[in-house]
Amino acid sequence: MAWLIAYKSEQKNISQVTALSFFALNPLVMLEALGNGHNEMMMIAFITLGLILYQKNKWLWASVAFTFACLIKLPALLIFPIFGLSLLTTSNSLQTRLTRGLIAGSVFISLFFIFYRFMGPFPDVIQGVIDSFSRRSFSPAYALHVIVREFNPEFAKAILANTRNLFFLIYIFILIQFVRKKLTLLEAGFLAYLFQIFLSNAFRIWYPLWLIPFAVLNLNSKTYWRVFLFGVAVQFSMVSYYILWRWHWRYWDWGLSGPLAPYWNYFTIMTPFTVSWTFTLPFLGELIGKWKDKNKFEKELWI
Structure with missing residues (x-):
């Protein structure tokens, strides 16, 4: 991945050293990719390779790279419709x-079925993929679900399904904007993964790695x-989940006997609390940058 960025990527007004530093010094890369060894690193490496090949008009090899990314982890599928529309x-x-x-399309289908045959009985593999959509944890949609179910359980059941539907609508809008040439492939891909992370029913702290190739x-x-x-x-969210609650709030008298006592448990308290700032902090730099110098922020790399 670092080699691709350092020697194969090209950007106007951005040096390869700057791009490589952005990648290598990202806390997610250092802690989640290198430290914990998540296979997202392999997925985003193939996505990056595919994007670079696409930029060099090597669309056939780009389709192979994107397919291998999908074989490593299914979230890579989000890039394929955008790539297909570009062709x-x-x-x-x-x-x-x-x-x-x-x-x-033939490359994708052929490689997909050939390699999936080595991963076990095909129906079982597909069932595992389907089961993955039922996961729920630590996303904005799940945080809203956790809050609402305390007051209206029936309405809470519809939240997760509707946020998923909302993502599909936004994704279709992104595709339309891409076809209208309002978005580039990199911009459309970045937005697609950003909304997928925000509107998914489940979230893990390494999911923002998906944004790195497009950024x-x-x-x-x-x-x-x-x-x-x-x-x-997301790295500081671990402090909230594993230290703040387990060492302090779990035994806090105000929580155990105060007005929130009926709701004072790990998921009901910590999910809304941590999700609220974890998913708003990413936009803080944008707010400050535009406030200090909007023109420079929008036209240059403001650091």
Whole structure:
């Protein structure tokens, strides 16, 4: 990944040293990718490779790279519709567009089924994928669900399903904006993964790694601060979950006997509390930057 950024990536007004520093010094990369060894690192490496190949007009090899990213972890699937639309809209010849689309689709389907055959009985593998959608934890949608279910359990049941539907609507809007050339591939991919993280039913602290390929290849004030501060926030969230509650709030007299006593448990208290600042801190840099010098923030890499 570092080699790709240092030697193969190209950006206007952003040196490869700056891009590499953004990647290598990101707290998520240092602690979650290198420290805990999450396979997101392999996934985003192939996504980065695919994006670089796409920028160099090597669309066939880009489709192979994106497919391998999907085989490592399914969230990589989000980039494929955007990539597919790019193949169908970037050529003046209808025949060329259809040929590229069919070849890329064939590459994806062929590699997907070939490699999934080695992962066990195919129905069991697919069932595992389906089961993953039922996970619930530590996301804004789940935090809202936790709060509402204390007062209206029936209404709370609809929250998680509706936030998932909301994501699909936003994703379709992103695709439309991409086709209208209002967004680049990197911008559309960044927004797709950002909304996926915010509107998912479940969240893990290493999920913001998904944003890095799109940020590091399109480094600007927004992508820099959103990804960097998100990485900082999720690391400090562990302090909230594992230290603040277990060492202090769990035994706090005001909590155990005060007005919140009926709700004083780990999930009901800590999920809304921690999610509220973990998912708002990433936008703090943007607010401060625009307040101090909006013109510089929007046109340069404001650090």
